Structure formats: structure tokens, C-alpha cells
Amino acid sequence: MRRLFSGKGSFEDTLSVFGFGVTIATLFALLHDFTDSFLGAIDLLDQRWYEVALNSPTIWRTILLTLYSIGLIMLFVLLIKGVAASQKIKLGPAIFIGSLAAIVYQGIFFIFNR
Secondary structure, three states, rough: OOOOOOOOOOHHHHHHHHHHHHHHHHHHHHHOOOOHHHHHHHOOOOOOHHHHHHHOOOOHHHHHHHHHHHHHHHHHHHHHHHHHHHHOOOHHHHHHHHHHHHHHHHHHHHHHOO
16 A cells, blocks of 8 residues: 555554554553453452443443543544554545554454454
8 A cells, every 4th residue: 555655654664653553542441441350350349230330321331432432533543643654645545544454453353352
């Protein structure tokens, strides 16, 4: 795709930027996953009650969906900005490549985590 969109960066640069983008976006999910796992491990949180609360219209589900939504939005934004910066291309092609990369990443993530 580099030649197709006249990119000037290397594959390694783009891969590094994608790695940072995915890591930063994943940190939003870590806020929820780490805290409820830790609190459940030290018996300050009843995991069965918490699972029910996450599947009911409660503030906990709202917080979870907000964190996951922020993470998903950040994934798209960071991959788009990352490919634009690493390949030195215009915003239009960067949106195409970054969005494609985010969709592929989420597809693989969904397949292996479900």
C-alpha cells in the first residue's frame, strides 16, 4: 500500500506506530479489567453480583461501555494519525489505511478472544 499511496516511511516505522496505538487504546479497557479482577481476587468485590450488574442497565455497565467506546475510538484515531505520520501521506489515504488496520485488528481480536 505504500507505493499505492506514495508513502515515504518504512514498514518498521508503521508497525511501531501501530503497536503504540493499539497499546494506548487498550489501556482504557485495562482500567476496568484490572480493577474488577484485582478487587475480586482480594474478595472486596463479589464477581457473581458484578457480572449481573454488568449485564443489567446499571452505572457499572455504563462505565464499562464508556471505557470500551473510548478505547475503540482511540484505536481508530491513533492508527489513522500513526499511519499518516509514519508514511507522510495525506489524511484521506491515512483514514483508509488506518481504518482498515483497526478493523483487521478488531476482527482478529474478536476471533481469538471469544
